[in-house]
Amino acid sequence: MKNILVLAALLLAFGATPALAQRKNKKEKAAATTSISKANRLLPLFGGITTAQAEQVAGPNFLADIDRNFPSRAEAxxxxxxxGFEYLSENQPDTATYRFNLAWLLDPRNADAYRGLGVVVSRNPTPDESIRLLSQALAVNPADGLVLSDLGTSYLIRYEQSKKKKDLTTGMEHLQKAVTIDPNNAVAWQQIARGYYFQEDYTKAWEAVHKGQGLNMASFDFGFIGELLAKQPDPQGKFK
Structure with a gap:
């Protein structure tokens, strides 16, 4: 009986290894057979292909040219x-996407590569992909106030669609961290005001509005100000 139990244990131990290897091989084969083309340049993170495949998309001479012209790949x-952000400001999202992809290929620890792609896909009907990419940026640099601000905003957008309290709570947590890191982040204050509005805490919403107003008036959504006025007059009387 003891020998049978030992044999069974050995079969389980050695039988599991090929199964795991088989699953791993299937994943590797799937990645290897993924169709790649120049179209991958315009997909965030090259559409999820491997680094080696992304290098093929970038071109055979890309890395060699980088090594000749930059002191390091991180600098490149x-x-x-x-x-990428310059192209975004010029409303060229496709060109921006490819630049952010190249930034990621050269240095996966560059949080701005993920953040930039997160901003690009924020144009999508739902913020899910933006949240995924911005979360990757935050994992690389947890103290990046801009990433926290963008991610918090994305969660508030999803809350408007989902009405899930968790999205609202998570969004506000990120935004509060953003203004703790940089109290002069006017955009984050605007979004905090919106978060308090969703929580029906209109007094705190006005406080956040005025904090942001003192930093950058241009950052405010006056449509939102109108919505807030409909709920509660401005305690300071600046908006009517």
Whole structure:
């Protein structure tokens, strides 16, 4: 009986290993057979293909050119993420996406690569992909106030769609952290005001409005101010 139990244990131990290996091989084969083309350049993180495949999409001479022209790949990554935001400001999302993808390829620890892609996909009907990418940025740099602000805003957008309290709570947590890191983040204050509005705490919403107003009037959504006025007059009387 003892020998049977020992044999059974051995079969389980050694039988499990090939099964795990088989599953791993299937994943590797799936990645290897994923169709890649120049179209991957315009998909966030090259559409989820492997790093080796992304290098193929970038071109055979890309990395060699980078190594010749930049002191390090990390520096090159910063260059491309900066260019990505420039293209975003010029309303060229496709070009921006490719620059952010290259930034990620050169340095997966560059939080701006994920953040930039998160901003690009914020145009999608739902914020789910934006939240996923911004969460990756936050994992790389948990103290990035801009990432926290963007991520908090994305959760508030999802709350408007889902009405799930968890989304509202998570969004407010990120936004509060953002203004703790940078109290001059006017956009974060605007979103905090919106969060308090959703929580029906209109007094605190007005407080956040005025904090942001003192930093950058241009950052405010006057449509939202109108919605807030409909719930409670401005205690300071600045908005009527």
């Amino acid at each position: 990554s910063k260059f491309f993420s900066t260019k």
